[in-house]
Every structure is written in structure tokens, then in C-alpha cells.
Amino acid sequence: MFKNMTLLGTLIEHSDGLPLLETNMKNMHKDHNQDASLTLLASKYNVLFPGIYMPMTLENASIIRLVKKVYETGGIIGIVAQKKEDVEATSAQDIFTIGTTARILKLINLPDERVRILLQGEEKFQIEDVIAETPYLLASISRLKDKTSNTQSKHFKAVVSSIKETVAKLISLQPEFPTEIKLLLDNINDFNLLTYFLASGLDTDIKSKQKLLEIHDSKKRGTVLLKYLLKDLEVSKLRKKIQDKVHTDIEQLQHDFYIRRQIKVLQEELGENEFEDEIDELRAEGEKKQWPKEVADYFYKALDKAERLSPNSADYPVLISHAELMLELPWSVYTTDNMDLKMAKKVLDTEHYGLEKVKERLLEYLAVRKLTQNMKGPILCLYGPPGVGKTSLGKSIAKALNRKYVKVSLGGLHDEAEIRGHRKTYVGAMPGRIIKGIQNSGSSNPVFMLDELDKITDLRGDPAAALLEVLDPEQNQAFVDTFLEVPYDLSKVLFIATANQLDTIPPALRDRLEIIEINGYTIEEKLQIAKKYLFPKQRKENGLKATDLSIHDTAIVKVIESYTRESGVRELDRKLASLVRKVGKAMVLEEPYPKKIHKEDVISLLGIELFDQEMYQQTHLPGVAIGLAWTPVGGDILFIEAILSAGKGKLTLSGQLGDVMKESAMTAFTYLKANTNLLGIPDKVFESYDLHIHLPAGAVPKDGPSAGITLFAALASLYTQRKVKDKVAMTGEITLRGKVLPVGGIKEKILAAKRAGIKEVILSKENKKDIQEIKQKDIQDLKFHYVEFVEEVIQLALQPSKVEAAKDWSITKKRKQQPGIGHVSTL
Ligand SMILES: Nc1ncnc2c1ncn2[C@@H]1O[C@H](COP(=O)(O)OP(=O)(O)OP(=O)(O)O)[C@@H](O)[C@H]1O
Structure with a gap:
């Protein structure tokens, strides 16, 4: 915010409080x-x-x-x-x-x-x-002379309070800033002086400051100043976010170490021998702790050792910080669990909309704990796309259980020492994230979220093995952190992991987990979440009341459909925050604003729409089939185009297909060639034509086996010259025996199909259970066909007769290109 620290420092130094400032203003003329x-x-x-x-x-x-x-x-x-x-x-x-x-x-x-x-x-x-x-x-x-505005007017008061609020926020983002500034602000009664004071410290160019000087009407000056301050606030928030990211624990530890060292050197110079006092103090603290004998022995032994060392030796501060960690750690400090399941259910329901299956499973889990009086059990892993509430659900579980909550992000973790701690001999040594988490929670039985379990990599050591030790109920009673060196009992901790993907979790670790899947939300569910939770939360956080602002359902749906593309609701939350902020700003600046946000207001407030949903488009050509895809941000429909051109039977695949998808395409093609009798395709066409399969959105990488039957349908359509029926989509893996296997991500895929205007979906018989789990009202106008073999796909997907300008395979050598074959790109 304030660029010129000296300027403000000087103001404080010389003002001796406020009277000097005020007197000078009064005497000015x-x-x-x-x-x-x-x-x-x-x-x-x-x-x-x-x-x-x-x-x-x-x-x-x-x-x-x-x-x-x-x-x-x-x-x-x-x-x-x-x-x-x-x-x-x-x-x-x-x-x-x-x-x-x-x-x-x-x-x-x-x-x-x-x-x-x-x-x-x-x-x-x-x-x-x-x-x-x-x-x-x-x-x-x-x-x-300045013109002082009517200080009693509503607008004037709003400007003053907004300025003070913004400055308070700015100060809170800059801890290095003297808190006296806030005090000073609260005591400046002269509004002109207040605006000049803030203007002089603004982190802006000289022209903007001059502009403020040249405004003689105090209310107008205040309004312009507020604009600059809000801009400053945005920048400061961004800066803080970046700083928080890069401010690692190591830096903190080194900082603490440095400070402690400095104090000691100073004390030594002053001839004070405080070290013995320091050790005595730690010993006295230790006396107050109720810890296992083994731990107490270790603690006092370490202090004895520290006493024998020179305070300037490298080991001294390590021993001291280790002793401090032991003192700070909760040893057998347990919170009492709330075992009132009704109340737990109420907490889960009030904080999260829907997620019935998940909540039910959580309550079952708690019920078993209650009946067995034991917290040992499977480690829960909430699995699903980003922003569906996995992490926040963990927080609610802690609240429901009346336990402390701690979250450790494992994203990007690649060193075993980050779990197990560093050896004390290591420079900047510190405990691992598990012990640090326990230390922060202040309890020996918190709800411990292990966020992003699927993002660990093993560059150094084996972090997964270390985590296994943490999670294994047989071993975690005496977990040994390399830095702490004494065993710590983790057996009462309730660990809950979260993951976006399952296949990147090391198998041994995955084995320990009970996976609870959280699917993406339907538009209707998102609407309810936004209406009941996100919008009221944003309104409150931005200082508005329900009487100040509300939002129409159609406006929320507009935000969902045109400004977000995600399975969860995180981006939706951000967009709603942006809407509320924009209205809040207009209110303060006395600009026109909607009291109830309508669909049309969304465009004027959020700017041009960011996304178009992929929609079904009719085609008159054979060789085109529609598949269903799962992406981390939700489902989508996927066009598969196949085309023949005169040649020698070469197969080309394009559209950034991954290896598994390429193999699916080859499997579908081989199956078709091996079963020409099924469809009445003359064998010779394979030798006289080159085949090209393309998946549009060519720059987006695609992979997975689930396009198998769609690839087959596109090829069957192309070689029989029978078009794929309108508004039919499909998903399923294909085998060389012609079996259709089940695939994942069904809910997201089906919801995407519905959004895109699809009417019938073909999928494996074994996926029927996934369809049954979707709310029927969300899919009532879709028809499902469950199949076991690809022959059934042919029956269901292809038109009974050939297209009008169907290819006559007998004259292939004479004509280079056939109608109905060469123009799939004009879809
Ligand atoms: N069903 C729901 N009801 C109310 N709020 C929800 C619901 N689902 C998600 N949210 C809100 O959406 C936001 C994002 O959720 P959260 O951070 O828990 O997602 P996540 O699944 O943990 O994502 P990630 O995988 O990226 O960590 C939170 O503010 C959360 O409260």
C-alpha cells in the first residue's frame, strides 16, 4: 500500500500524537x-x-x-x-x-x-x-480553499467508513506495518486531513497523487481515493498470496534460529549468561508436562547435553529447538469426541448440500466407532474432481466430532523426510509434516486431512512408505519422526485423505484406504449449492446484507453455464464473489446497481461469456459417431470422425490421442476387419482405401479406453455407409472378442450428454449400476441401452439403410473421392 515508509514514519515521529496535526490544520489560513x-x-x-x-x-x-x-x-x-x-x-x-x-x-x-x-x-x-x-x-x-462536504450525508459516511475499512484490510495484509497507523486513522477527525494523509502514502504514481491534490471537494476526493485504495488492496492481496506460497517452513525455521542466535550473541556481549537460565526454564517447563517416562528421560538428557555445549556451537540451537518442539507437542492431550450422531448429521447437513451417499457412509463410520469405542479402522479417502467439497467436508467432520482439525497438503511432496522429518544433523532440520500438523492442532486426536494424496512423487526416498507407516494402525502407535526421535502415538488420529485420481496413488497405500467417491455436481445441484451456501457466504464476506442484494436462479445458471467449466463449484464460488464485489463497489460509489441480479446483469458485471457448451450437431455423413468423455473439469461429448481416401489401406490417427486411445482405435479396426461378414463389407476395400480417424479439438490431448465402442461405431458406419442415428452417444471399452466393458466417470459423462442435447446413450451392461445412482429426475428424458457385445451396438447405433449417395465399392478405382465420404470436417 504505502510506498513511502519514511513519510509515514516521520509523521508519527513528529506528531507526538495528534494535537500537532490538528493545530496546524486549524492555523493554516x-x-x-x-x-x-x-x-x-x-x-x-x-x-x-x-x-x-x-x-x-x-x-x-x-x-x-x-x-x-x-x-x-x-x-x-x-x-x-x-x-x-x-x-x-x-x-x-x-x-x-x-x-x-x-x-x-x-x-x-x-x-x-x-x-x-x-x-x-x-x-x-x-x-x-x-x-x-x-x-x-x-x-x-x-x-x-477546500470545500468540506456535508459530513452528515449518507454517502459521505459510506465513503469514510469504506476508506477506513479498506485501509484496515490493507494494514492486516502487511504485518510489517506499524499498527499505530490504524490508531492514528481512527483519531483523525478532519476528513480533508485524512484523505491527504492516505493520499501521500499511496503506492501510486505522482500524477494520480497530483490529481487528488487538485480535487477541492472533500467528498469527491474521498471517492477517488477509495478507488485507488481498492486497487491497492487487490494488488496487496495478490502479493500476499504469492508471498504465502513461497514462504516455506524452512525459511521460518531459519528465521527463528537466526533471531535466537542474535539474541544470544547480544547477551554474550553484554556479559549476561542467559543460556543456563534458558535451559533451566525449559527444564521447569518440562516438569509441568505429563508425558511418558521415555519421553521425559529423552528430554532431560538432551537438555543436559545442551548444557555441556558452547552456545555458539552448531548443535546448541538444534537441541534447544528440539526441546521446544517436545514441549509444544501435545502428549496424550485428547479432546472428547461428540458421539451424538444426530448432531453430527445436522452439522454435515448444514454445511454441505446433497452428498447423501458420502454423508451416510461417514455416519456409518462414526456409528461403528461409537459401538466399538475404538477409533481404529479404515482410513477414509474422499475421491473426486476438484472443488466438490472434499476438503471442506473434512472440516465439517472435525466439527461434527468436536475434534481439532488439521490439514496437510501432500501436493508436490517428493521427499520422504517431509513426512518423517529430517535428521538433526541436517542444516535447517525440522520435524516432518505429520508431527508439525499435530503440533499445530494442539491435540493428540485431531481430524487430520492428508490433502492431494494422489500428488506425491518419489524423487527422494519413499514418501509413500513413510505414509504407510503413519496410516497403519499396527505401526502408528509408535510413529518415530526422525527429528523428534521419540515415538509419538498417532493411533487416535482420524486420518482422512483426499484425491482427484486413484491411479497415481501407490497401490500399497491405496490398499489401506476406503475410497468414498464424490461425483461432480449437476447444474441443478450447483444451483442449490450456490443459492443456499455460496452466494449467502460471499454476500456476508463482502459486507452486504440479504436486504441489499439477492440473485435470481436464472442468473446463477447463467454463471454456471457460461462462466465456469468444472465438476465442482470452486470457480462458481469465485465468480459469485466477483459479482458481489462488483455490486458492493457500485453501491459505495453510488453508481447504479441491481438489487436483484438477473441473467442480463451477469453479462454486464462479469464481461463476455467464457464458455460455450459443446452441443450436439446433426451430420448427414457416415463415419461420424459421438462419444462421451470424462475430463478433470467434468464430462463432455466427443465427436469421432472417420474418413476414407483412395490408397493402400494405411491407418492414420490424429487429434492428440494417447497410447491407450490409439490402441482402442486399432482394436476396433481389427475387430471390424475380422468380422466383415457381420456388416457385409467387401474385404477388398481395406486394401484400396486409406483410413483416417480424427478426434476434433485437435490440440486437446485425449486418452483412455472408453472411446472403444464409439470408434467401432464410427468405422462400422463408414464402411457400411449407414449413418449413425441422430442424438445417440456411447461410451465403453471394446475387446478383440467384441465384448463391451464398463468404464468410469459415468455420472459426469451422462450429465454432459444431457446438456449437449443427446437423447439415447449406449453403454456396457455393467455400467447400469452407475446410472441407477444418478438422481432419476436429472436424467428422465434420456434413454439408456445396455449392451454386452459390439453387434448390439451396430443394431442400436446405425441407421438401417445406407445414405443416399452411398459408396459403391465396386467402382472405387475409377473415382477418387465419393460423396458422403470426404467432407466430415464440414460437420
Ligand atoms: N455440497 C456442497 N455444499 C456446500 N458447499 C460446497 C459443496 N461442495 C463444495 N462446496 C464448497 O466449494 C468450495 C470448494 O470445496 P473444497 O475446497 O472442499 O473442494 P475439494 O473437493 O477439496 O477440491 P480439491 O480437490 O481441489 O482440493 C468450498 O468453499 C466448499 O465449501
């Missing part, structure tokens, strides 16, 4: 005349505002002479900002025409002949005429 002549000083880097202090360093000898004279006589000088930083302003063109008169409060001669002065702004003035430009600028001026 007392002793000067209108249209006086004034010596001007150009300010390169900042604008001086009335009532505000500003330091300035001077280099030019003649200017220094002048300034010294003014200082000695107690006179005033005019400060005018320069239009450009990089020039030495010597003429009237280089400076703005409105400036501020100032007193020189302090003048310090620097060793290199430069002079540093402290100015205090008094009154604004306008340059009427430049009388001289050398040896320094002299001008006739007229003084300007």
Missing part, C-alpha cells in the same frame, strides 16, 4: 495573503499535501542556499510536484500549476554537501504567473 509571490521548490518523487510532513533531499547548491535562508527566517516556500521524475525542473513547463505552501521544520547538513529537510504542508495554491525561473522559480500565486 491565518497569516498569509491572497496573491502573494512565492519561491517555488520542485518535488521530484512525491506530492506534498496540506497538513502532512514530507522529507526532501536537496543537491543543487543555489537551491540549498535559498532553502537555508527560508529556514533561518522561518518563512514559507511553495512545493510543486514535477511532471517527470527524471529531469531537473527549471522552468514552469516542468511543474504542475497547483502546489502546497510549506514550512521547513528541520534542516540537516549531510556529509556529502547535500541537505535534507523536513517540510510540513500548509495550504494549497495555484500558480497565477511565473515571475522568474532563475536562479529559482518565483511565481505569483492565489490560495485555494
